[in-house]
Amino acid sequence: MAMRCRVLGLVEYQPIYEAMVTFTTDRTADTEDELWLCEHPPVFTQGLAGQADHILWPGDIPVVQTNRGGQVTYHGPGQLVAYPLVNLQRAGYFVKEYVYRLEEAVIRTLRHWGVTGHRVTGAPGIYVRLDDPCSHQALSGPLPASDRFTGLGKISALGIKVHRHCTYHGLALNVRMDLEPYSRINPCGYQGLQTIDLSTIGINVTTDDVMPVLSLHLDSLLAP
Numbered sequence: 001m002a003m004r005c006r007v008l009g010l011v012e013y014q015p016i017y018e019a020m021v022t023f024t025t026d027r028t029a030d031t032e033d034e035l036w037l038c039e040h041p042p043v044f045t046q047g048l049a050g051q052a053d054h055i056l057w058p059g060d061i062p063v064v065q066t067n068r069g070g071q072v073t074y075h076g077p078g079q080l081v082a083y084p085l086v087n088l089q090r091a092g093y094f095v096k097e098y099v100y101r102l103e104e105a106v107i108r109t110l111r112h113w114g115v116t117g118h119r120v121t122g123a124p125g126i127y128v129r130l131d132d133p134c135s136h137q138a139l140s141g142p143l144p145a146s147d148r149f150t151g152l153g154k155i156s157a158l159g160i161k162v163h164r165h166c167t168y169h170g171l172a173l174n175v176r177m178d179l180e181p182y183s184r185i186n187p188c189g190y191q192g193l194q195t196i197d198l199s200t201i202g203i204n205v206t207t208d209d210v211m212p213v214l215s216l217h218l219d220s221l222l223a224p
Contacts, residue, residue: 003084003219007211008038013045013064013075016083020168021067023085027166033091035218036083037211040075044185047071047159054186061181068159068169070124071189078177078197080207082170082214084222089165091224098222099124099158102171105217106156109173112213113203117155120148125188126156133201153196157188173214174198175207 008016016038023034044055044063047070054072055063061074075081088098106126107117115133117126129135130153139152156173174197182195198205 003033003035003086003222005035005037005215005219008036010039010041010077013040013043016040017064017066020083020085024163024166024168027085027087029087029090031087033087033222034085035215035222036085037215038081038083039077039079039207040081042074042076042181044072044074044181045159047073051189054189055184056186057184059184061184066159066169068161070157070159072185073157073159073172073188074181074185074195075172076177076181078175078207080173080175080210080214082173082218084167084170084218086167086222087165088162088167091222095160095162098167099160101221102158102160102218103156105214105221106171106173108217108221109210109214110155113198113205115198115201115203118152120152123148123188123190124158125154127152128155128196128201130194130196130201149190149193153194153200154187155196155198173210175205175210 042061045066047068050071110117116136118139158171159169161169176199177197187193187195
């Protein structure tokens with residue numbers, strides 16, 4: 001069964017969150033999988049395991065408590081957010097494989113512009129070498145927690161929820177955005193973790209440019 005893609009534009013976070021919950025609660029075994037693509041006005045979202053002290057100074061940006069996994073992150077204009085609503089039981093793979101496929105979609109999207117994305121063990125999301133974003137050199141083996149982000153910038157965050165084998169929430173890919181709000185939090189719970197976007201590393205594209213590439217890879221990789 002194909003995934004239906006909905007392009008939602010710039011939309012407030014809370015209504016989309018509530019719509020995902022409703023869609024997932026109401027869906028049946030025959031409900032078509034969907035992919036929602038959007039941007040959000042500035043908002044911090046806190047995961048179920050989120051610790052309040054990771055929000056250093058929200059200022060005028062609202063904080064929304066959610067039921068996804070992970071810690072606090074930021075959404076804002078210029079960041080492409082993808083919410084795959086997938087029936088994993090029908091797709092035939094488990095949550096760990098689902099997360100791997102989400103990350104792989106981001107890696108392939110970055111590769112389209114010559115950027116090499118990396119995984120960091122124990123820290124979901126995709127990272128880029130700050131000194132050479134196009135380097136294909138693999139990261140070193142497991143490092144002490146204090147060193148594993150050295151020389152890296154996080155360009156994509158993941159946070160998911162699975163209810164009755166069906167996914168919601170998803171991933172965010174930073175394209176061209178104001179990165180200042182990340183200084184108001186410990187991104188994803190990591191103090192001092194540098195967050196970047198494509199424009200930071202010299203890739204001058206917009207979310208409209210990135211959207212068809214990311215959606216193509218998500219549609220392909222999330223298929224049964």
